[in-house]
Amino acid sequence: MFSKNAKFTTTTSLTPEKTSNQRNLVKGLVTAIGLALVTGPLSAQEGLSDDKVRIGVLSDMSGVYKALEGPGAVVAAQMAVEDFGGKIMDKPIEIVSADHQNKPDIGASTAREWIDADQVDMITALDNSSVALAVQGLASDKKVITMNTGAGTTALTEEQCTPYGIHYVYDTHALPVGTATAMVKNGGESWFFITADYAFGHSLQQNTADVVKELDGEVVGNVNAPLGTTDFSSYLLQAQSSGADVIGLANAGQDTVNAIKQANQFRIVQSGQKLAGMLVFITDVKSMGLDIAQGLQFTTAFVWNQDEEKQEWSQRFYDRHGAMPTMVQAGVYSAVTNYLKAIEEVGTDDSDAVRKQLGEMKLNDMFVKDGEILANGLMLHDMYLVEVKKPDESGDDWDLLRVVSTIPAEDAYIPLSETQCPLVNK
The missing domain is CATH 3.40.50.2300 (Response regulator)
Known part of the structure; x- marks a missing residue:
């Protein structure tokens, strides 16, 4: 294999015609080698980089946010893989998980090890804004996509937006x-x-x-x-x-x-x-009980029994996890599903190609209808104002919320024309 420092010489004993031909040949070889050095092997942008797709679920597995994402996020990710068929392009899909303990340094060090040593292709969950900002910045530097489902800060898609960072379920503007x-x-x-x-x-x-x-x-x-x-x-x-x-x-x-x-x-x-x-989750309402929580209004991205599609998926989740899904657990399922769809569509797990495809797709599944991922990484979708039911209005243990109104996506989120994300040309 040629080194990029390789030198080519010609001998003065050649005739002018032969010298010219030799120089043309050498010029062609140098051009081809230079192109190969720049672009890499032709197959580098095709297929899976290490013959598998590995997704990391980085969440609070033991602290104050355990119930709202935590182990339930791992269940949701596993369900997404299973519903996708367990393989992609006839190669395995793997889920790894870890506890960030609500500490940015632990989150960042875990993400670094995942990317550098374990070849993790995408990281999701990230239910703590300080952790999320640290991991999104690190992962983006390494050209790894993050699909944040748990953190709320708008900084993820505003002043600290990155080319590979996606904010998926809600933010503190919505x-x-x-x-x-x-x-x-x-x-x-x-x-x-x-x-x-x-x-x-x-x-x-x-x-x-x-x-x-x-x-x-x-x-x-x-x-x-x-x-x-x-x-x-x-x-x-x-x-x-x-x-x-x-x-x-x-x-x-x-x-x-x-x-x-x-x-x-x-x-x-x-x-x-x-x-x-x-910021209230259905698990919070369940923990408080309807006697205490009744009448409380809040905004959410997901209500498990809002329609038959949500209810069917949520029941399957409940059978495995023992609780109905929060909006961020449902969001993990959707994020993983659409990430895999994007890989399948472009035929590679190359982050640039996948991120471009995600930005061009309409997202439709049990969690989101007609969602779209904007240039700053924001996933645009409707939100819902809900109210906690009175005890005599509830049909069963998890029938806790009623939808008061739908908040259209364009009203819920910061318009792209007003974003502070430096990646967006307005």
């Missing part, structure tokens, strides 16, 4: 569009926030506050609570003493459950203030 708008229009004009003290919480508070102010409401105060807080009493007392119409919970998972349960003990709602759960 959540308040439905919830905050409904509450302000129903008299909740002044707000006080209890905020998870990291990227997700601050992003959610800011985006919700923007919606409140646009509707001529006001924010009268806020307090930050560490991730994993178990005692919200001091934060709730500050919110209660503020006199705000609405106490906005800019947190998620067990933090939200703990805050709402303790607010009920303080009889905050009974005293006239309203609670706004800015």
Whole structure:
């Protein structure tokens, strides 16, 4: 094999005609070798890079977000592979998983090992915004696609967008569009926030506050609570003493459950203030029970029994996981499915080719209808404003929500014309 430093010489004993022919031959060889060095083997962009597709599910497997994504995300990914047929282009599809422990350094080091040593082709889940930003940046530097289903910060598709980063299920702009708008229009004009003290919480508070102010409401105060807080009493007392119409919970998972349960003990709602759960999952409602959660409104991307297709898939998920799927677990199934469809369509797992195809596809499955992935990585789709049912309205243990209204995709998300993503030419 020729080295790119190879040198070619001609001898002065050749005749002028032979010398000219020799030089033409050498010129042709050098051109061909140079082209090969630039483009690599012709088959490099075709087929699977290591005769398999390996997908990493990186989630909170043991902490405050375990129930909302965690092991259930692995189940959803496995179901996607099985429903796809277990193979792609007659090669195996593998799922690997790990616990990021809600620590960006652990998430990034896991992703680096997966990519460098284990040849992971795509990473999904990532249910913590600080972890998600760290992993998306690292993976993009290595030209690996991330399909984020669990984190909320808009930074993923705004100022920290990347060529290979996709934000799939929801973001902190879409959540308040439905919830905050409904509450302000129903008299909740002044707000006080209890905020998870990291990227997700601050992003959610800011985006919700923007919606409140646009509707001529006001924010009268806020307090930050560490991730994993178990005692919200001091934060709730500050919110209660503020006199705000609405106490906005800019947190998620067990933090939200703990805050709402303790607010009920303080009889905050009974005293006239309203609670706004800015990110609530069906597992949270189940944990609280309808007696406590009834009447709570929030925005979601998925309701398991909204139609027959969702219900059929959700029942299969329940049979394996023991709980109905959250929107992010359903999102993992959809993300993995559409990633595999893109590979099959282009005939390669090359990230550039797959990302381009994902951007050209209409996404249709049990989770999303007519979804599309924009140039900044945002997956554009409808959202739903829902309300928790009263106990006498529920038909069974998981019949917990009713859809109040559909929020069209174009209303839910930041328009591409207004994005701060540097990859987008506006």
